[in-house]
Amino acid sequence: MTATRFDVLGIGNAIVDVIARTEDDFLVKHHMRKGGMQLIDETRAGGIYDAMGPAVEISGGSAANTIVGVASLGGRGAFVGKVKDDELGRVFAHDIRAAGVAFDTPPASDGPSTARCYVLVTPDGERTMNTFLGAAQDLHPRDIDAEAVAAARITYLEGYLWDPPHAKEAFLKAAKVAHEAERQVALTLSDAFCVDRYRAEFLDLIRNGTVDLVFANERELHSLYETADFDAAVGALRDDARLAVITRSEKGCLVVSREATEEVAAVPVARVVDATGAGDLFAAGFLVGLSRGADHRSSARLGALAAAEVIQHLGARPGTSLKELADQGGFPA
Amino acid sequence: MTATRFDVLGIGNAIVDVIARTEDDFLVKHHMRKGGMQLIDETRAGGIYDAMGPAVEISGGSAANTIVGVASLGGRGAFVGKVKDDELGRVFAHDIRAAGVAFDTPPASDGPSTARCYVLVTPDGERTMNTFLGAAQDLHPRDIDAEAVAAARITYLEGYLWDPPHAKEAFLKAAKVAHEAERQVALTLSDAFCVDRYRAEFLDLIRNGTVDLVFANERELHSLYETADFDAAVGALRDDARLAVITRSEKGCLVVSREATEEVAAVPVARVVDATGAGDLFAAGFLVGLSRGADHRSSARLGALAAAEVIQHLGARPGTSLKELADQGGFPA
Numbered sequence: 001m002t003a004t005r006f007d008v009l010g011i012g013n014a015i016v017d018v019i020a021r022t023e024d025d026f027l028v029k030h031h032m033r034k035g036g037m038q039l040i041d042e043t044r045a046g047g048i049y050d051a052m053g054p055a056v057e058i059s060g061g062s063a064a065n066t067i068v069g070v071a072s073l074g075g076r077g078a079f080v081g082k083v084k085d086d087e088l089g090r091v092f093a094h095d096i097r098a099a100g101v102a103f104d105t106p107p108a109s110d111g112p113s114t115a116r117c118y119v120l121v122t123p124d125g126e127r128t129m130n131t132f133l134g135a136a137q138d139l140h141p142r143d144i145d146a147e148a149v150a151a152a153r154i155t156y157l158e159g160y161l162w163d164p165p166h167a168k169e170a171f172l173k174a175a176k177v178a179h180e181a182e183r184q185v186a187l188t189l190s191d192a193f194c195v196d197r198y199r200a201e202f203l204d205l206i207r208n209g210t211v212d213l214v215f216a217n218e219r220e221l222h223s224l225y226e227t228a229d230f231d232a233a234v235g236a237l238r239d240d241a242r243l244a245v246i247t248r249s250e251k252g253c254l255v256v257s258r259e260a261t262e263e264v265a266a267v268p269v270a271r272v273v274d275a276t277g278a279g280d281l282f283a284a285g286f287l288v289g290l291s292r293g294a295d296h297r298s299s300a301r302l303g304a305l306a307a308a309e310v311i312q313h314l315g316a317r318p319g320t321s322l323k324e325l326a327d328q329g330g331f332p333a
Numbered sequence: 334m335t336a337t338r339f340d341v342l343g344i345g346n347a348i349v350d351v352i353a354r355t356e357d358d359f360l361v362k363h364h365m366r367k368g369g370m371q372l373i374d375e376t377r378a379g380g381i382y383d384a385m386g387p388a389v390e391i392s393g394g395s396a397a398n399t400i401v402g403v404a405s406l407g408g409r410g411a412f413v414g415k416v417k418d419d420e421l422g423r424v425f426a427h428d429i430r431a432a433g434v435a436f437d438t439p440p441a442s443d444g445p446s447t448a449r450c451y452v453l454v455t456p457d458g459e460r461t462m463n464t465f466l467g468a469a470q471d472l473h474p475r476d477i478d479a480e481a482v483a484a485a486r487i488t489y490l491e492g493y494l495w496d497p498p499h500a501k502e503a504f505l506k507a508a509k510v511a512h513e514a515e516r517q518v519a520l521t522l523s524d525a526f527c528v529d530r531y532r533a534e535f536l537d538l539i540r541n542g543t544v545d546l547v548f549a550n551e552r553e554l555h556s557l558y559e560t561a562d563f564d565a566a567v568g569a570l571r572d573d574a575r576l577a578v579i580t581r582s583e584k585g586c587l588v589v590s591r592e593a594t595e596e597v598a599a600v601p602v603a604r605v606v607d608a609t610g611a612g613d614l615f616a617a618g619f620l621v622g623l624s625r626g627a628d629h630r631s632s633a634r635l636g637a638l639a640a641a642e643v644i645q646h647l648g649a650r651p652g653t654s655l656k657e658l659a660d661q662g663g664f665p666a
Binding site: 020021049050052053054055056057058059068086087088091094095096098099113315317319 | 353354382383385386387388389390391392401419420421424427428429431432446648650652
């Protein structure tokens with residue numbers, strides 16, 4: 001087996017978040033689906049940006065957030081994703097490297113600009129996302145460094161990779177390399193509407209063993225099995241997946257395997273400031289736990305701790321050292 | 334008199350802040366003067382950025398922050414400052430316009446990129462600033478719209494304008510236009526080291542009546558009169574300035590005029606998260622009060638309220654409507 005250099009290697013869309021607080025009216029007026037992610041073109045991006053309030057720019061991207069969370073927890077993380085060689089691309093690259101993550105994907109020198117996600121945060125803390133994929137469209141299988149993937153305990157892939165034209169090929173290449181190196185592959189379903197776009201393919205990935213571990217929130221789970229019956233959907237996922245984690249916001253999560261279904265509570269927070277990154281950071285904690293050989297329950301508790309931190313401030317990256325938080329919480333190093 | 338269109342028109346360096354938390358060690362290692370602002374060239378900017386941790390980008394610039402504060406308090410604000418036509422320039426322009434401020438300075442189409450300030454926030458909440466002036470170097474007198482200045486009750490100028498080569502000419506042109514239109518001119522001394530660079534000129538501006546109102550913090554005041562004796566410095570400023578406000582962080586402020594010296598308390602906060610913008614937002618409140626005909630004490634209280642809001646979160650722009658805060662605090666509309 002290749003020597004292990006990374007606990008988790010993530011592949012995803014490299015995005016800078018442009019975050020503004022807004023009222024619910026704004027979402028209605030601009031035809032946004034609250035709590036969801038929709039893809040937008042550059043024209044609509046311009047229109048939304050012109051209409052939205054003063055914003056802050058914070059590096060984002062679902063899998064990228066997860067890997068930064070892994071590093072913040074003291075894990076060794078690597079990320080693969082495409083930016084352009086422009087100002088926001090340099091912001092993305094700086095932030096992920098400064099967080100201690102290995103990031104070596106060459107930036108695109110031409111084509112569309114670095115991806116941006118216009119995130120509208122309503123007073124309830126819910127986030128509604130509008131993504132202009134830009135340079136993230138250009139992730140190709142050649143961007144996958146097979147040696148790095150083989151050197152990672154877990155390769156973590158976001159369902160959003162089904163949106164850009166060649167990224168799914170990069171995804172499949174990475175999964176193949178990982179399994180050939182006897183490594184684990186994890187997938188997040190990303191978003192209920194993303195599941196709606198690629199349901200059959202996602203089910204195939206889960207059923208044919210391309211992925212060993214699936215992360216889904218309730219909405220994504222319902223979308224995957226096209227049912228409003230939670231228990232039926234959980235049962236279906238248990239039959240299809242080797243291991244799955246279903247996150248349920250303040251209700252905690254379920255870790256589902258053939259052997260057992262374990263419920264783990266959320267870490268309570270006084271107020272949800274911005275829910276962006278909750279699922280991403282949950283995955284970070286769970287993956288770090290798993291990569292250290294912790295049991296499912298402990299791994300889920302570490303996930304809950306990381307998610308609780310990120311929803312208490314603006315942005316989807318940790319605002320403090322998660323390792324210190326975990327140490328204070330009595331988690332083993 | 335020209336019809337009034339603005340309560341306050343600000344002229345300053347148009348800057349995007351790149352903000353990261355750090356330990357005090359970092360400042361020592363990189364030879365930064367804690368709590369101050371130093372000018373850096375592009376090479377040093379690159380070196381600092383490479384060394385600093387993950388950051389967030391939030392529009393800044395001292396006078397720009399003040400004018401956004403004016404708008405947030407329900408005042409009519411306009412801003413003059415130079416960005417480049419690049420991604421961060423568009424971020425700056427979006428944010429200030431989205432805050433309700435009139436901003437019509439044409440961006441530079443070539444030359445250096447939009448100004449950035451690398452802000453290091455230490456655990457005590459103090460901020461240490463490193464400014465790459467970039468496109469802000471290119472503010473010229475031709476960027477001053479005389480009609481807009483004549484239509485503003487108060488023109489507010491930052492001392493930092495002495496750094497770019499032609500901005501002081503823009504400053505002087507604006508002051509002249511304002512006085513010809515029987516308007517008021519206010520100046521912030523900006524930074525103790527800035528005062529050190531331009532002491533004689535700043536004293537001239539104050540003594541010869543180019544400015545009617547001066548804002549200074551304690552360090553700037555000590556620097557202006559090169560004395561460690563606070564009372565002596567206050568006395569000297571009373572002799573030189575028509576009206577001055579000396580801000581003293583948690584100790585509140587002094588409003589100094591020939592007739593009286595009034596002490597106004599600070600608004601207490603549980604914890605200073607990031608002191609960036611405290612002086613800028615104090616000025617916003619004071620200027621809005623003044624432009625509405627409030628007395629000095631009420632104006633200073635509005636300043637203290639605005640400053641207290643901005644130091645409780647990252648970044649130098651209000652995170653909530655200051656008008657609503659003021660309404661709740663019983664300030665007259």
